[in-house]
Amino acid sequence: MTRSTSTHAHAIVLGASMAGLLTARVLSEHFSQVTLIERDPVADRPEARKGQPQTRHLHGLLASGLEIMTRYFPDLMEALEAGGAIVGDFGENMRWCTYGGYRQRFTLGSKAALMSRPFLEYLVRTRTLAQGNVTLLDNCAVRRLLTTTDRMRIVGVEVEQRTQDSAVTVLTADLIVDCTGRGSRTPQWLAELGYTAPVESEVKVNVGYATQIFRRTPSDDYARDWVLITPEAPRETRFGAMFPIEGDRWIVSMGGWAGDHAPTDPAGFLEYARTMPTPDIYNMMRQAEALTDVYPYKFNSSLRRHYEKLTRFPAGYLVLGDAISSFNPTYGQGMTSAALQAAALDELLMQRHGNLTDIAPAFFKRAAKIIDTPWQLAVGEDFRFPQTTGPKPAGIDLLNRYVAAVHRATLVDPEVGRAFAKVMNLMAPPPSLMTPGMMVRVWRANRQLRQRRPLLETVLAPLKQ
């Protein structure tokens, strides 16, 4: 992360959520000044802003995401732990129930973090703003992009302060990056400027879940365990998760695919927990003190905008994070995908010594390559449900038959579990699960399972009643 040889004057990042913060941090190495523009007011504490309802819900930071973030914020892991987050090897405290049993625990060799999303974002935000050359303009709405007269280059933005006087300011920059998430207005802006908007892939999943937070007793022997219950699709449609987070709390999110949504009244939510194949979440919820209401969240579809396929794109402008692609959040890949994209932008700027000419096609190509894996993983899993609709990858039903065998194999073979976790954590490509050696393991484990199907209790005892 050495500074580029040619440093540009000013970069603007639209959106001060996770992708925007990471992008601003990266650009602070390549530009003299970086301005973050955020529509909502940003408080100097962990909070879920109005424009980011998803942040109230369960989040995990995958190992590769944490690894990248610690590159840019070297004290992040210590700060997370000091604040009460759970940082540890991904596989060691796992209670992951699926396909009728718990996956065997394993050592991944890489740490992941469990905390509330607002807390993580707060740590990342304070560290980004501590860069010295990064400024945050909050409560500011971007009204439009400013271009050169030939519209070949974006040179700035017109922002309106969302205060009483609604003052309008013009900001110019050498590079503007749209990190405003799924609601990004870039496609619309491009069309208004005479460009073609990107083609979209949309996969409808109709996932609905809800979240409630409980008090956690740190002396409980399972107080650092994380519970995940994922469905044996399509027979089961519900998932549940219970993660320990800072402030001695449990965060519980439960929901389902294909319209099998979780209820949002506390009694109904507790009852929903009782329908899970393992009683872990239910047992905790019955005993612990609820600290919040039940908040609902609906995720109708995964959406990918194919900027990499555009042949014309204005200079001086990029799009990054959920604004390119937002996938079903139940796989926990959003923040990590954004971190990988920000790191790719950093690498690209370093390789080009800060040269911004034609950077957009090069960046979108790299971003598409990064997005391919989490998109295929999420969409592939979603297509296990017959109700899922949208562009279906060739042969995915066949692939999913093998993936189901991999899921089952993780119940008996920790090596398969580790290989699967590496793919899920975006640390290894999916074909690593298809080597002849891995296929032999999967086959052997499935044969073993057929002979002796393990009961939940024989693999890992459920949390105490």
Added chain:
Amino acid sequence: MADYAFTTVWRLDAPVAAVWTAITEVERWPLWWRGVEAVVQLRPGDAAGLGAIHRYTWKSKLPYRLSFAMETTHVEPYRRLAGRAQGELQGTGCWTFAETGVITTVRYDWNVQTTQAWMNLLAPMARPLFAWNHDVVMAWGGEGLAHWLGAHLLPETAAVEQPERQMSNN
């Protein structure tokens, strides 16, 4: 050994002569067909290409290569091209061409057995994976061919997996 039978249909808005040429010039496949790593001629055929033997190396979604030689056994210009495979896959492949108006339909029937011990051993479990891999490679081929010819791949091109045959090792 494990038997596999696949049928793929591509529909393209290109003349049959252009499609025929692209398919018969097998040594150029790597230029347009993602997944075909190399095609090497081992023996030339007659003027029509009959009797020619080529070695094909495939690298697809699966993290290993697959290699086999194929001898052209039947050439009927613009209608039919068939061959016999020997190597890590053995069996027969047949391309059938039909032109209706401005649309050319190409059908590929691929009836093969795996010869490697591990592939045979794992067939009961890995069969869907091998079939998926085949579908992906054929989808790449269809897209690649359309792009190569400056044509479009038209709908109803889904690869069809035929009913599974009885496997001798199961």
